Amino acid sequence: MKTNIPTKTINVITMGCSKNLVDSEKLMGQLKQNNLKVSHESNTESDYVIINTCGFIKDAKEESIETILNYIEAKKAGLIKKVFIMGCLSERYLDDLKEDLIDADGIYGVHDMEAIIKDIGADYKKELIGERMLSTPKHYAYLKISEGCDRTCSFCAIPLIRGKNISLPIEELVIEAKKLRDQGVKEIMLIAQDLTYYGVDLYGKKMLGKLLEKLSNIDGLEWIRLHYTYPTQFPDDVLQLMKEKSNICHYMDIPLQHISDRILTSMKRGHKGSTTRKLLKKFREFMPDINIRTTMIVGYPGETEEEFQELLDFVKESRFDRLGAFTYSPEEDTPAFVIEDNISEDEKMDRLNRLMELQEEISFEKNEEKIGRTLKVIIDRKEGAEYYGRTEYDSPEVDNEVIIETNNKLIVGDFYKVKITGAEAFDLRGEIIS
DSSP states (O other): OOOOOOOOEEEEEEOSOHHHHHHHHHHHHHHHHTTOEEEESOSSOOSEEEEEEOOSSHHHHHHHHHHHHHHHHHHHTTSOSEEEEEEHHHHHTHHHHHHHOTTOSEEOOTTOHHHHHHHHTOOOOTTOTTOOOOOSOTTEEEEEOEESOOOOOTTOOHHHHHOSOEEOOHHHHHHHHHHHHHTTOOEEEEEOSOGGGTTHHHHSSOOHHHHHHHHHTSTTOOEEEEOSOOSTTOOHHHHHHHHHOTTEEEEEEOOOBOOOHHHHHHHTOSOOHHHHHHHHHHHHHHOTTOEEEEEEEESOTTOOHHHHHHHHHHHHHHOOSEEEEEEOOOOTTSGGGGSOOOSOHHHHHHHHHHHHHHHHHHHHHHHHTTTTOEEEEEEEEEETTEEEEEOTTOOTTTSOEEEEEOSSOOOTTOEEEEEEEEEOSSEEEEEEOO
């Protein structure tokens, strides 16, 4: 056991998604247990910087590269001592990065946490199940329940980067959730590349429902939220639990990507447009107040104007509560990479803008319908004279907020009853009832 570890300050930078954020938090938890001074995305000077990169799509990769180069320049200028690179980008392009970034002090893949910690001069502690240094506000956190993905979507490089689906045992996840609760966390967001596939590798069948049942019985967890579910063969027991358990949010994040049968087949999604419509109908009939968040891809190779219009019509018909979208970008070694990327970037952006303009109208109309209702709101932060909170129908960072102006002091992380008094396209305004 090392006892004379020199004092170092370490700043961890996280690029990309919440799954990457959890990896950073687990890394920081290990470093903190070695009595090192660790911060997340701090503006203060640090001895070491660890950049947890994203390699999902073109824009994310470019942002990661730009961040790396900026910190390497800071190292050359003597502002920091060492730069370490980890995460999805370095997993995917490890050899190229090692050849090109000779001034980096270490480049690692997604499963090399033990090596990073050792190279920094600390000890990796295997016994720290679920130990994390949270980077989120103390009242909410993400819970990553599995790693990798067994799906073969033609546009996605994640299985190439993260590998096959590996589920964490239910017992370990319950321990981690209780540790989060003990740190003051009241809301957890379950994340994975595909939540609905959870448990197949460990238990021989889908076990998201069983996991949810265990988590929902933990005292003090007031909201449990599902991110990244998959539409094919959606497990019915999950819906039943959402209906029965008051602390499972009536919120479903389910990336659908498209509605055209031809494009869905080319994407290798494993379902048709008619299957999608039936599933959405089932959700809303079973739980009328469910809020559905989805993601769409525009400009997929060969997408015609007619197929894009089909997507617009579907969004108009489905009236999703929340919708995000991105333009297709070809990714090396994916099945779609060999298909000619025959839609110009200008046309992709035009389609993206048209889709999001439609969603903005839908979101505004849905928000207007909430005026006069009283909703349970958790307070996330204060800015100036205003407090910002969320309902159970909204996840942090990506969804609507409730803006509250009050002379009373509200406690960040506490729940309040709020009467909705006004609506904007992507936010609500309200006043405290109690």
